[in-house]
Amino acid sequence: MSTTPVVRFTETTKRFGELTALDRLTLDVHEGEIVGLLGPNGAGKTTTLRTLLGLMQPTSGHARIMGVDAWREPVEAHRHLAYIPGDVTVWPELTGGQILDLLGATSGGYDEAYREELTERFNFDPRKKGRSYSKGNRQKVAIIAALMTRAPFLAMDEPTSGLDPLMEATFQDCLREAKARGQTILLSSHILSEVEAVCDRVAVLRQGVLVEHGTLADLRHLHATTVEATYSGQPPRLDDVAGVEDVVIANGSIRLQVQGSTDPLLKALATAEVHTLSMREPTLEELFHAYYDESTELPAGAGA
Amino acid sequence: MTIPTTTTTRPTDPPGAAASTGDGRTDRTPPSPVRVWLRLYRHHLRLLRGAAIAWITGLTVVSVGVVATYEDRYATPEELALFAEMEGIPAFEAMLGRFVQLTTVEGATLSRWGMFSILAAVWGMLAGARLLRRAEERGHLELLRAGVVGPRGLTLSAIAALFTTHLCFAVAVGVSHTAAGMDTATSWALGGAAALLTATFALGGALASQLVASYRRAVGLVGSVMGVLLGLRLLAAASVTPEWVWWTTPFGWVGYLHPSDEAWATVFAAFSVLVLLLLLVVVALSQRDLTAGWLGGATDEPSRSPRPVRGHTDLATRLTAAGARTWGAIIGIVTLAFGLLSRDFSEAVADLPTMVEMGNQLGWYDIDTPEGIVAFTFALVALLLAVFAAGQAAAIREEEASWRIEHLLVRPLGRVRWLVTRIATAAIAVVLLALLGAAMVSIGSAVVGSPIAVVDALVAAVNIIPVAWLSLGIGIAVLGLAPRLTAPLTYGLVLAAYLLDFVGGLLELPEWALELSPFRQLAAVPAQSIEPLPLLVMIGVGVVAAAIGTTVFRRRDLQEA
Ligand SMILES: Nc1ncnc2c1ncn2[C@@H]1O[C@H](COP(=O)(O)OP(=O)(O)O)[C@@H](O)[C@H]1O
Numbered sequence: 001m002s003t004t005p006v007v008r009f010t011e012t013t014k015r016f017g018e019l020t021a022l023d024r025l026t027l028d029v030h031e032g033e034i035v036g037l038l039g040p041n042g043a044g045k046t047t048t049l050r051t052l053l054g055l056m057q058p059t060s061g062h063a064r065i066m067g068v069d070a071w072r073e074p075v076e077a078h079r080h081l082a083y084i085p086g087d088v089t090v091w092p093e094l095t096g097g098q099i100l101d102l103l104g105a106t107s108g109g110y111d112e113a114y115r116e117e118l119t120e121r122f123n124f125d126p127r128k129k130g131r132s133y134s135k136g137n138r139q140k141v142a143i144i145a146a147l148m149t150r151a152p153f154l155a156m157d158e159p160t161s162g163l164d165p166l167m168e169a170t171f172q173d174c175l176r177e178a179k180a181r182g183q184t185i186l187l188s189s190h191i192l193s194e195v196e197a198v199c200d201r202v203a204v205l206r207q208g209v210l211v212e213h214g215t216l217a218d219l220r221h222l223h224a225t226t227v228e229a230t231y232s233g234q235p236p237r238l239d240d241v242a243g244v245e246d247v248v249i250a251n252g253s254i255r256l257q258v259q260g261s262t263d264p265l266l267k268a269l270a271t272a273e274v275h276t277l278s279m280r281e282p283t284l285e286e287l288f289h290a291y292y293d294e295s296t297e298l299p300a301g302a303g304a
Numbered sequence: 305m306t307i308p309t310t311t312t313t314r315p316t317d318p319p320g321a322a323a324s325t326g327d328g329r330t331d332r333t334p335p336s337p338v339r340v341w342l343r344l345y346r347h348h349l350r351l352l353r354g355a356a357i358a359w360i361t362g363l364t365v366v367s368v369g370v371v372a373t374y375e376d377r378y379a380t381p382e383e384l385a386l387f388a389e390m391e392g393i394p395a396f397e398a399m400l401g402r403f404v405q406l407t408t409v410e411g412a413t414l415s416r417w418g419m420f421s422i423l424a425a426v427w428g429m430l431a432g433a434r435l436l437r438r439a440e441e442r443g444h445l446e447l448l449r450a451g452v453v454g455p456r457g458l459t460l461s462a463i464a465a466l467f468t469t470h471l472c473f474a475v476a477v478g479v480s481h482t483a484a485g486m487d488t489a490t491s492w493a494l495g496g497a498a499a500l501l502t503a504t505f506a507l508g509g510a511l512a513s514q515l516v517a518s519y520r521r522a523v524g525l526v527g528s529v530m531g532v533l534l535g536l537r538l539l540a541a542a543s544v545t546p547e548w549v550w551w552t553t554p555f556g557w558v559g560y561l562h563p564s565d566e567a568w569a570t571v572f573a574a575f576s577v578l579v580l581l582l583l584l585v586v587v588a589l590s591q592r593d594l595t596a597g598w599l600g601g602a603t604d605e606p607s608r609s610p611r612p613v614r615g616h617t618d619l620a621t622r623l624t625a626a627g628a629r630t631w632g633a634i635i636g637i638v639t640l641a642f643g644l645l646s647r648d649f650s651e652a653v654a655d656l657p658t659m660v661e662m663g664n665q666l667g668w669y670d671i672d673t674p675e676g677i678v679a680f681t682f683a684l685v686a687l688l689l690a691v692f693a694a695g696q697a698a699a700i701r702e703e704e705a706s707w708r709i710e711h712l713l714v715r716p717l718g719r720v721r722w723l724v725t726r727i728a729t730a731a732i733a734v735v736l737l738a739l740l741g742a743a744m745v746s747i748g749s750a751v752v753g754s755p756i757a758v759v760d761a762l763v764a765a766v767n768i769i770p771v772a773w774l775s776l777g778i779g780i781a782v783l784g785l786a787p788r789l790t791a792p793l794t795y796g797l798v799l800a801a802y803l804l805d806f807v808g809g810l811l812e813l814p815e816w817a818l819e820l821s822p823f824r825q826l827a828a829v830p831a832q833s834i835e836p837l838p839l840l841v842m843i844g845v846g847v848v849a850a851a852i853g854t855t856v857f858r859r860r861d862l863q864e865a
Pocket residue numbers: 016019021039040041042043044045046047048
């Protein structure tokens with residue numbers, strides 16, 4: 001690629017004493033992309049973003065924003081970005097409005113009409129003091145402060161934590177609008193479906209190591225759905241059903257994984273007397289489990 | 305890409321996290337309330353431990369210092385007789401509390417507790433409000449209150465922890481004073497009463513924490529009550545008021561511990577009744593909404609629309625001003641009071657040659673003149689300013705510890721610029737507070753017609769600025785090098801330096817040791833003329849320390865609390 005990527009991690013490593021929180025991460029984010037950084041708690045997502053933003057010094061390697069190393073030249077690197085921290089704390093004595101003023105002023109300007117619009121859309125009351133804000137409200141302050149700058153690059157650390165589902169949907173709309181305007185976004189999450197809803201590409205971190213990286217289509221094999229059912233009489237025949245694996249049948253209950261379409265499975269289940277049926281997406285932990293069962297080697301060049 | 309599913313529940317938490325929600329889905333039988341209560345008690349005690357050890361040690365050492373040096377200081381009957389002349393002089397009693405029976409070591413020591421008791425009360429107030437309001441304000445109580453122990457049990461566990469530190473205080477005073485040679489019964493009576501006074505104000509802090517919804521306001525409330533109670537003592541000391549006025553304030557009760565008064569029973573009864581009453585009220589009021597207060601909830605909206613915050617400099621100014629207001633009130637009151645008393649005080653001292661001599665030993669020169677009293681006042685203000693400056697370093701660190709700083713540092717604002725702005729704002733606040741002191745002392749002296757020139761007051765203020773800047777600079781160095789120690793180490797160094805100067809003189813430590821204290825280097829302006837060299841050295845060291853701190857801060861990872 002000829003143009004400078006918006007974000008470039010090169011062998012970025014961060015150690016805290018013995019613990020390697022981030023292990024030789026190499027990753028690019030290009031202009032106009034939304035990239036999701038996916039991983040369970042403690043995977044190193046926050047460390048990745050803090051290192052990128054120059055809040056922490058990489059132990060080795062480096063991270064650049066639009067070609068600028070944020071550790072060496074923070075002011076230059078921060079000129080074109082906005083950030084939503086993972087754990088938002090606010091000044092207890094300032095009102096939400098004052099905090100937005102402050103963050104707008106230090107960002108070097110913002111779109112005032114858009115700030116009003118966002119305040120309305122997120123149903124945020126800027127008149128209350130910081131100390132009285134719930135987690136969700138503190139999150140909204142950070143979200144509005146970041147989006148209202150219309151910065152070309154947005155970094156977000158689990159931006160929807162603490163938001164209710166309605167606000168989550170609003171937030172995803174905002175992300176799509178930002179993308180439509182050409183803004184680049186790197187966002188971390190531990191929720192697969194959230195990443196799925198908005199991201200073009202996904203990078204999966206596990207214990208500081210990039211274990212998967214690609215477009216959502218590339219990562220289709222991550223999508224196993226867990227199905228649990230209870231039945232009476234004869235157990236349904238599931239041997240030849242497409243996409244079904246890990247079948248456990250015991251005392252009138254079935255538990256299995258299914259990949260791809262569930263249609264063949266549902267037809268097969270219909271042959272038995274099924275009483276209850278539930279399906280859920282796997283947790284990330286389960287995904288990683290599945291992932292490590294089927295491939296012990298990291299795909300070559302996945303980090304490029 | 306979509307996957308057809310019938311019912312899909314989305315995982316929001318990784319498995320394993322559910323076990324800690326305590327919502328009853330887990331198989332474990334709930335722990336017994338008594339065990340949980342004991343754990344809460346231990347938790348609170350752990351929170352109190354550090355500060356309690358510091359206060360108990362400080363107060364005990366200072367007071368034992370008085371006992372230990374008594375015989376040396378008043379070796380001859382003449383010296384003793386002169387010292388005893390201080391008894392019952394209204395100007396002293398107004399500032400220092402009741403002065404009785406100075407011819408015995410018990411009397412001399414107990415008379416000092418008029419001053420020391422104020423410190424004990426401040427400790428009590430801060431500990432009470434910190435445990436019962438600040439923890440809640442910061443959201444630390446939410447988890448605890450979700451457990452099997454209700455709000456009253458939680459409050460009681462905090463109060464039990466507070467009382468435990470007060471008990472340790474009583475024992476420390478009792479044992480140490482007995483060992484230093486004071487009469488056993490009096491030592492323990494002093495320990496008991498000092499602990500009860502501390503407990504009274506701890507409960508005061510706890511009570512205010514139920515009434516108002518912020519730590520700052522709780523401290524402001526108890527601080528005001530404390531001011532009124534000290535005002536009552538001041539009134540009691542006036543020669544025209546009847547004796548019973550001393551009994552209207554707990555600060556007066558402490559004055560009646562002298563064996564000759566035979567009032568121990570009354571003092572202890574009064575304290576016990578007050579403590580019990582406060583305890584009942586606090587427990588009764590503690591059954592309330594989390595984060596709310598009886599006089600107004602945490603969600604109160606400001607009545608008028610607040611001034612916009614225009615940038616990080618504006619923020620730095622506001623945050624600094626918030627702390628400076630409180631200190632401005634303290635410094636203003638102290639300097640005004642001494643200004644008003646400067647004439648009476650110096651005239652009273654003029655009749656007491658021992659006092660003048662003792663003053664000279666301690667570095668308070670010519671306290672038989674109004675200039676000497678003003679110099680003494682500014683020696684005190686120097687400590688207050690240095691503590692304020694240490695507090696500013698701690699406040700700057702708090703921005704980092706809470707990660708609020710993250711909002712600013714991810715914007716185009718360098719770390720150095722952010723920190724230098726905070727340092728500069730604090731340094732300017734120091735200057736303004738010193739000038740306020742000069743203004744108030746001038747006004748006070750002008751009212752009573754004491755001959756203090758405004759210029760003298762100004763020079764006295766300028767004289768104490770460098771020591772506060774030094775404190776700030778050291779604080780910033782600690783912030784860079786050992787961020788988590790910023791508050792304890794900086795406050796600790798300031799207090800150690802002050803005690804070295806103050807108690808070191810009484811303990812007759814070698815001169816070179818005393819010279820280590822920056823406070824020792826201050827000339828007693830305006831009684832003496834200002835000495836620029838030590839001041840320039842202090843400024844130099846302060847600037848270098850701040851520069852080191854800033855450089856290291858630029859190069860290190862941010863660290864949470
Ligand atoms: N300042 C720090 N000091 C020591 N260890 C840290 C620090 N910050 C993070 N860690 C550790 O690094 C690992 C990654 O943490 P983090 O980046 O916060 O993960 P995530 O954001 O994915 O939940 C964790 O094991 C965490 O305990």
